[in-house]
Amino acid sequence: MKRICLLLLSAALLSTAACSHNIAAPPTPAVSASTWDQEVYRELRTARAGLAEASVQVQAYPEMKPVLNQAIRAYNAAAAAFSAYEAAQTPANQQQLTAAVAAATAALTDFVTKVGAKKGGAQ
Secondary structure, eight states, rough: HHHHHHHHHHHHOOOOOOOOGGGGOOOOOOOTOHHHHHHHHHHHHHHHHHHEEHHHHESSSSGHHHHHHHHHHHHHHHHHHHHHHSSSOOHHHHHHHHHHHHHHHHHHHHHHHHHHHHHHOOO
């Protein structure tokens, strides 16, 4: 989870365009939520903020918009999986959430890597 946070913070620092209004908000976990639930929730909120910030930075690398949009779709899938897990905390839903977070991490890694290569090549 900390890895996704670092990736998203890196993404927030990059200048890229996307549709920030399409980034889903994760549901607030129940008051009695476990430490794991709360950590996933914090990571999803951090990810959402990072993606929104990256989306605001419209001008620098418009060709990277499809890559960021893929990261947003992966994040939205993770947020939906979190909602399903919060609705019914079953082992299957937890596995689905874990897989969705891993997919979001991979998409964000791809985004950060590609934008980093663009920034490195532009200097």
